[in-house]
Amino acid sequence: MRGRPKPGAYDTTMTQTIPDTDWAAHLQRVHTHRDQNAFAALFAHFAPRVKGFLIRSGASEPLAEECTQEVMATVWHKAHLFDGSRAGVSTWIFTIARNKRIDALRKQRRPEPEEVTWGPEEEPDQTDVLALQQDTRKLAIALAQLPEKQRILIERAYFADLSHSEIAEETGLPLGTIKSRIRLALERLRHAMQ
Amino acid sequence: MGQINHHLSDQLLIGYAAGALPEAFNLVVATHISLCDECRARLGSFETVGGCLLDSGPAASVASDALVNTLKLIAEGPKEPPKVSRNRAGNVFPTPLHDYAGSDLSAVRWRPMGGGVRQARLATSGAATARLLYIPGGTHIPDHGHRGTEMTLVLQGAFRDETDRFGRGDIEIADQQMQHTPVAEPGAACICLAATDAPLKFNSLIPRIAQPFLRI
Ligand SMILES: [Zn+2]
Numbered sequence: 221m222r223g224r225p226k227p228g229a230y231d232t233t234m235t236q237t238i239p240d241t242d243w244a245a246h247l248q249r250v251h252t253h254r255d256q257n258a259f260a261a262l263f264a265h266f267a268p269r270v271k272g273f274l275i276r277s278g279a280s281e282p283l284a285e286e287c288t289q290e291v292m293a294t295v296w297h298k299a300h301l302f303d304g305s306r307a308g309v310s311t312w313i314f315t316i317a318r319n320k321r322i323d324a325l326r327k328q329r330r331p332e333p334e335e336v337t338w339g340p341e342e343e344p345d346q347t348d349v350l351a352l353q354q355d356t357r358k359l360a361i362a363l364a365q366l367p368e369k370q371r372i373l374i375e376r377a378y379f380a381d382l383s384h385s386e387i388a389e390e391t392g393l394p395l396g397t398i399k400s401r402i403r404l405a406l407e408r409l410r411h412a413m414q
Numbered sequence: 415m416g417q418i419n420h421h422l423s424d425q426l427l428i429g430y431a432a433g434a435l436p437e438a439f440n441l442v443v444a445t446h447i448s449l450c451d452e453c454r455a456r457l458g459s460f461e462t463v464g465g466c467l468l469d470s471g472p473a474a475s476v477a478s479d480a481l482v483n484t485l486k487l488i489a490e491g492p493k494e495p496p497k498v499s500r501n502r503a504g505n506v507f508p509t510p511l512h513d514y515a516g517s518d519l520s521a522v523r524w525r526p527m528g529g530g531v532r533q534a535r536l537a538t539s540g541a542a543t544a545r546l547l548y549i550p551g552g553t554h555i556p557d558h559g560h561r562g563t564e565m566t567l568v569l570q571g572a573f574r575d576e577t578d579r580f581g582r583g584d585i586e587i588a589d590q591q592m593q594h595t596p597v598a599e600p601g602a603a604c605i606c607l608a609a610t611d612a613p614l615k616f617n618s619l620i621p622r623i624a625q626p627f628l629r630i
Contacts, residue, residue, distance in 0.1 A: 256485070263481050268473030275474050277433075285422060285477055290493075291485045296484075298491040307458070311465030318433040318464065328437040328539050329512040333457075334448035359459075360466040377425075378467055386476040399425075406424055409463070 223388040244302070244349070245311035251299035259296060266310075267292050274310045276379040277321050287320050294320075303405030305344035355413065370405035373398060418583040422446055422453050424460075426565075426587070431460035436542035438554075438609040441510060442565045442585070445607055448508035449583040506570050506605065514538070515546055519570075519605070524548055531555065542611040549573065549598040549606070562611035564588045571604035573597060 246262050249255035270291050274284040294316050302312055325381045363371065390400070415562060423429075429435040429445040447454045500516070501509050506519050509534055514536040524532035524546075528563060530549040542562075549555055551571065565587050572581040575596040580586055598604035 224604075246587060252523070259485075260481060263484065265476075266468075267476045269468050269471055271474040271476055272472045273468055276472075281474075284474065285480065288476060288481055289487055292484045293487040294494070296488045308462065308465055310469040311462045314465040314468045315461055317468065321433040324439075326437075326540070328440070328603075329513065331437070331441045331444040331513065333444045334509040335456065336454070356462055356466065359462055362471065363463065363466050364470065374463070375467060375471070377428050378434070378464055379471070380434075402628070403424070 242302045244353075247295075247299050247302050247309055250296060251302070256366070262295065262309075263292055266295070266313050270313065273314075273317050273379060274321060277325055279321075279325050283324070287324050290324075291317050291320050303344050305348035305352060307354060311356065358413060359409065362409050365412075366405050366408060370401050370408070373401050374405050377402060418450050418452070418581075420578070420580055420584040420586060421450065421457070423587055426457075427453065427460045428463075429459050431457060431464050436540035436611060437538040438540065438542035438544035439563075439565065439611070440535075441514060441536070441538060441544050442567050442607055442609045444510035445508050445569075446567050446583065446585050448510060455541045466484045501582060503600045511607065514544070522546060527552060538609075542609055544607065544609040547602045547604075547606045547608055551598050551603060552600045553598050555598070562589075562618040564608065567607045569605045569607055571605070573604050574599060 243262060243265070246255075246258040249258035251261070267288050271284050271288040274287050279287060291313070295313060298316070302309070307315070319330060322328050322412075332377065364376070366374070426435070426439065426443055430440060435443065437530050445605055447457060488553040501507075501512075502518070503519075506515065507515060515534065522534045527533050534546045534548075536544040536546065538544050544596075545589075546569075547555065547566075555573070562594060566580070567585045568580050568582050570582060572584075573596040574580070574581055575594045577584070577594070579599075580596075
């Protein structure tokens with residue numbers, strides 16, 4: 221049966237042996253070897269971030285804790301679906317956390333786009349994987365370099381469950397200012413990605 | 415499939431990527447993306463922004479037994495059954511609609527709105543509402559102003575308004591300032607998926623009286 225870890229097989233000392241940044245390799249080891257050490261490393265990095273995201277999305281502490289564990293369990297169970305040529309690991313985990321936000325916090329059904337047929341299952345092209353990793357890194361840098369005012373509004377658009385007009389009430393900024401700051405931020409990101 | 419000229423806004427794609435939209439809007443976004451490779455790619459970018467924000471964002475410390483509990487959860491096996499979303503070629507309804515409106519047009523239970531226009535309200539939770547509209551060729555959709563945002567996605571046929579033409583896959587996003595009078599092109603009926611986050615306010619008398627009864 222898929223994904224049944226042996227109790228007691230988890231060993232914290234092993235997490236240091238895998239380079240911290242190559243999360244795709246960790247996920248691969250979870251998928252192919254049911255590697256609990258690789259999973260523990262992913263958990264140590266991503267679980268607190270997922271919990272942070274859920275709390276900022278309005279979850280109470282206990283709900284966020286419960287949902288975080290469910291999100292990370294999904295990471296294990298769906299590791300075989302991860303495709304490094306379509307998304308980075310942080311993006312992939314973000315979408316799982318986002319789905320949990322909709323299911324558990326908003327209690328909504330979650331309409332998903334029709335699957336694209338990618339042809340017969342084959343190994344993702346390594347050139348695509350690398351290009352995507354580079355793009356993601358570029359984007360992360362560009363985001364970090366945004367003027368603070370713009371970055372805060374982008375973060376709110378993602379994390380807070382607020383419409384623009386609610387952000388306006390909260391920040392005291394006119395709606396037009398918020399819209400143009402978000403637009404400027406996105407233009408900067410696009411420019412950085414060219 | 416023809417060329418799609420009218421796409422989702424950045425705001426809606428961010429909202430969808432982040433899981434912050436009401437269900438009715440998510441339905442329209444997912445349906446448009448099913449028809450539009452360009453917005454599918456843009457969504458990918460916005461999800462990547464989300465991934466970067468997750469990665470750099472503030473972390474909340476998890477319980478000391480969180481990993482152990484998660485491994486127990488894993489041992490119980492996956493909870494979600496895997497989703498299969500296959501569709502019949504040429505179906506007017508992309509797969510996201512199937513859970514809401516049935517697997518194709520013939521499953522829709524229309525209600526007349528007058529003038530040959532029909533609608534079918536789709537069940538979604540939250541403040542926004544979604545419905546299918548059936549507008550016979552050459553017919554006006556009742557003139558209305560908006561209190562919130564309204565999204566109209568064409569599934570079959572086409573309509574025109576003061577600004578442009580909208581065919582299959584095109585999405586019109588109208589806000590509260592907009593007054594528009596869309597007309598279905600002559601020929602086959604125009605079928606749209608519409609979502610609105612505030613009740614519509616019709617300008618002509620009859621639809622306004624009818625509104626509460628029609629549950630628009
Ligand atoms: Zn599009």
